[in-house]
Amino acid sequence: MKDSVRNFQGWLLFAPAAILLLAFTHYPTITTFLNSLYTNKSVIRPRRFSGIEGYESMLSDPIFWKVFANNMWLALGTIPTSIGLAIIMALIVNKAIPGRGLLRMAYFTPTMLPMIAVANIWLFFYAPEIGLIDQAASIFGFESTNWLGSPSTVLPSIMVMTVWKEAGFFMVFYLAGLQTISPELEEASKLEGSSRWNYFWRVQYPLLLPTTLFVLINAFLNSFKLVDHLFVLTKGGPDNASNLILYYIYETAFAFLDISYASALTIFLLVLLALTALAQFLFIEKRVHYR
Amino acid sequence: MSSIEVKGLSKSWGEIEAVKNVSFVVPEKSFTVLLGPSGCGKSTILKMLSGLESVTSGSIKIENRDVTNLEASKRGVSMVFQSYALFPHLNVKENIQFGLKVRKVPAAEREKRVAEAANAVGLSDLLDRKPSNLSGGQRQRVALARSIVSDQSVCLMDEPLSNLDSKLRAEMRDEIRDLQQRLGLTVVYVTHDQVEAMSMADQIILLNSGQIVQKGAPEEIYNYPNSIFSAQFIGLPPMNILNLKKIDITDLSKENQKKIEISKNSINLGIRPEHLNFSKKGLPVTVKGIDYFGGETVFKISHSGQDFFLREPRQPKIHLDDKLNISWDPEDMHLFKKNNQRFTS
Amino acid sequence: MTSKNKFTSSLELMGAYILAAFWVLPLLYAFWAAFHYSNDAIHFNIFSPLTLDNFREAWSQAPFLRYGLNTFLLVSFILPGQLLISTLAAYAFVRFKFSGANVAFALVLVQLMITPEILIVQNYVTLSKLGLVDTITGMGLPYVASAFCIFLLRQTFKSIPKELEDAAELEGCSTMGILWKVYVPLATPTFIAFSLVSVSHHWNNFLWPLIISNSVETRPLTVGLGIFGSPETGVDWSIMSAATLISVAPLLIAFLIFQKQFVQSFMQAGIK
């Protein structure tokens, strides 16, 4: 009797969260899937069941492959660099050096800026001819480069900006990781005459491995959600060279009003993210645990 | 008049029976200690008394009121927890008056009662401190004050001294006992420390594996342990137990021989270390260890492969590996039957 | 320390400062440009005159005050909602082992992966059915139940000793009384950590507010800035810098003042 009361109370407390989660996470996930199986309703043609046609046309859509590849390149281009820089920053800031507070603030500040503002600022740097980078380059006699206007440079340009924005954020996780390493370990390793470099590779780095994997997965998930800068910088151009999945979903749904196709794209993105998260749970979590 | 009456109390979680058919009575204004090794069910009994744990079967009466199914807060008991359970975000004063506020006691009365309680435990100067800025003993006092201020006649204490160092523990023992008598509280006190039990209790309820082994006043249990468990749980070093088969009875005094003969079934002989004496005749032993404590000396001695202890108030000139004899008075000897129960004539 | 060590460590120190310089430079440049005429800003004329015209211009071209108010309203709707709902849910998970709790928790964790950003299309449809498009409520609602917050609070609540709850129960606290008098105050550091992370996230959020807001009355700073800075209108460096600074100023100033707490909060939220 008492148990059933607690049971009911528990559900009652959980109910508000449950309702909102169902309404804005689970229900839309399911309807997105259903919508991807139907065609759009329009005045000319009624909605009809189309099965996997949407997915077939997705697989034969060169833009889809392009944006997917872009997303992958973006992840590949930004995550290792960001993580490397984040580790360096964390090592710097974790030590008692003059101006530590200022350094930490400097590294972390970009994290506090909205991506849209970051894009505005970096637009100044990348603008051809009049942008800061081009002006600096012209001093040394380099030709002007249309950083955001040519397919070979637009993605790298965005990567540099993304690294700038994210490295300080990841630094925080490494700082937290470093602080769990007992200082006695460093003292012990110093007594044994090991160099700092050695100490990093033999002690700190392996102990930070769980942090790295955590950051890796989250950075990967994040890289699919971050598209704000495209609205300011390139709108995905030129010729989709900087377009990303989520931005393509936005375009498809809200500019082309093609809910059916946008749903198929969304489901693809969801499956991709789900697999990544699953990999984290099943595979990596078990392998890298020291405690 | 009895304050608490427990009848046939049991608690089980699925297959596991933590408390088996326990019954006892706690007289009013008395100090009762539930004593036993860890896992014996003593804390579970206390939690059932408090109402924080539900009862599987049996009944609990507090001040003649059946409270078996009553909510914790309505049983008229207060409690002191092992970890003190002080609220870290509240200062001493707020901790003490926590329950009064919940029960909506008017501010003026609250102030008065908090001041009294704080005074009783000597905390009046520390009311603004946070628990994190208090020593272990001070935290203990806050927990006591919180219990006192509630004005409940029954106070339950769950190993309240286990987190203190030994010197402080001795002090607090006296203080708690003193407080209990001054305020006329009925205390049920859980501990695994027999010293605490002996020094504080009016009544000890000794438990093992969820069952009551023996209950009674401390000296009663000490002098007449009803089983080897009782005999060895109380007293330090514990009572020596010697297997009669490994002893040549003829080494012992006539009186002792006679006493042993009467108890045909007994297989073990119990004798407390302080009741043994080195003597010219008696059981031959070898000295295997000497621990000198100043006021007393404890010898580890051995007879036919059995090690046991002898306690001497003086410092006799005895050395390791000396071969000596020991003897004892027959009144001090306890005999135990095959089932480890005491033999009584 | 040997002289060689000294040399390498001062070299490292220099590296640290140079890296930091690179990291603040973009923002400093924007700051500098906002106070100069665009011609001077582009040509990097260090000694050119200072001006407030850009701010005046930006301020008159878009209702930043209103945008700021909208952002403030948005954050003040989301955060208390998140804290309230997550507190109740976390309490249910930790102290009420209700039947199906494990499945329920798994369903909560799903949202860590499928954040509302990804479900923009369907969530838009849902909100328009509810008539909440172009409202602050609609902008905040999908974020109010936060799996992350529930998860954090659950971890924190789990670490609170059961004895504290017993003590309160014995003193006559009700179930909800225990939550408000014991659990909530003890989880204060977690509440602060999550709040700072949540506020900075939603202050800076763009895509969903862009979709759901239609008018000046609901448009938050980021969307206002996005529309303002959208290069289709033709970019004026200095005015855009000024507008950017106006938009990021509230949060940035708060960060500069409380930077330690912010970093600590992000750390704390990240560990769990």
Added chain:
Amino acid sequence: MSKFFKKLSYSLTVALGISMISGAAIAKTELTMYYPVAVGGALTQTVDAMVADFMSKNPDIEVNAIYSGNYDDTRIKALTALESGKPAQLSVMFSIDVHELRELDAIVPFDDLVSTSEEKAWLNSFYPSLMENGVAAGKTWGIPFQRSTIVMYYNKDAFREAGLDPETPPATWGGLIAAAKALTKDDGSQWGLMIPSTGYPYWMFGALAMQNGQTLMTSGDKTNFDHPDVIEALEVWKSFGEDHKIMPKGTIEWGTLRQNFLEGKTAMMWHSTGNLTTVKKKADFDFGVAMLPAGKRRGTPTGGGNFYIFKDTSDEERKASMKLIKFMTAPENSAKWSVATGYMGVSPDAYETDTLKSYVAGFPPAAVARDQLKYATAEFSTYQTSRVKKGLNDAIQATLVGSKTAKEALTEAQAAAERILKPYR
């Protein structure tokens, strides 16, 4: 359910309306209107001022004008608002959105709204080329408001420096290339010409294609991307950067181009006439505006935004909307708008007003866009415009950045357009 509520709210409104009339009170008609801005300057203030002026003259109408970003943003906002229960009654949207809006059954034709002969005359008072994009299926769906053509801005100082006559800007492609070569400096500090290829590449391309003798579409369901003349036009565009080296290679930002021109980084730019006033204000050199040069002929698409009235509106709201549109497009207001922005006066009458007359007299470039109208065609517009347009834009950019040839890119774009448009034939 919604039907029931609609009925209910309708009857309530009627009841309320009757009671109000009987109470001799004037009910205010509330209008919500979205409008985009695609060029520089404080256009929002100009629009707000005009709207305020309108409201002071029509106290029974309350207009809530909402600036909603660029053309795409505005269409998205207006359409989503329709579905969300907080609809707008009218909006300025891209002139080329007409097919898409009709397919969604979102707008009403103006032919159904005009009744008096005076109104019919008003409907015929605009420049015919500006009406082209607003007409479909024999009816008029859009009224021109912020309309433009592409014009060529050029830096007269740079012309003088390069030994060119600042008063005779190039009038043919050949002349353009020659002049641009003279204007391009080897050290890269000044280019001869820039044509933007982000934002609205298809628009610029519409001009080049027409100059080469071919329009991009024949009707809402038929595109001509793979026509040899169109392909050739794209090759010409590409050759400016690739072969003649008078323009930077790759794409050129629509948004930052004006700044490039003002900074002297390019001596000529093609841009919307809607930028004229801003350029005039900000240029610290002598500049001129010319019609686009001719290939086989002169040519430019018109561009910009039209007024639309949404279908989901009451009679009063439609009447009020008509009032507002008539006000905003009346000769005097159109003239003021033109002076403030650089957009064209939408009717010949606008250019007959004193405002515009004296402005043009003092600043002749203000008339170039209008003069160019006689060579103008409709802006590219089809069913599913956004998607077809994206295909074309991608093709143009792919060619300019060199990842595809003009022929490949445009043939693919044509095939994609065929697929999309087939159901509409």
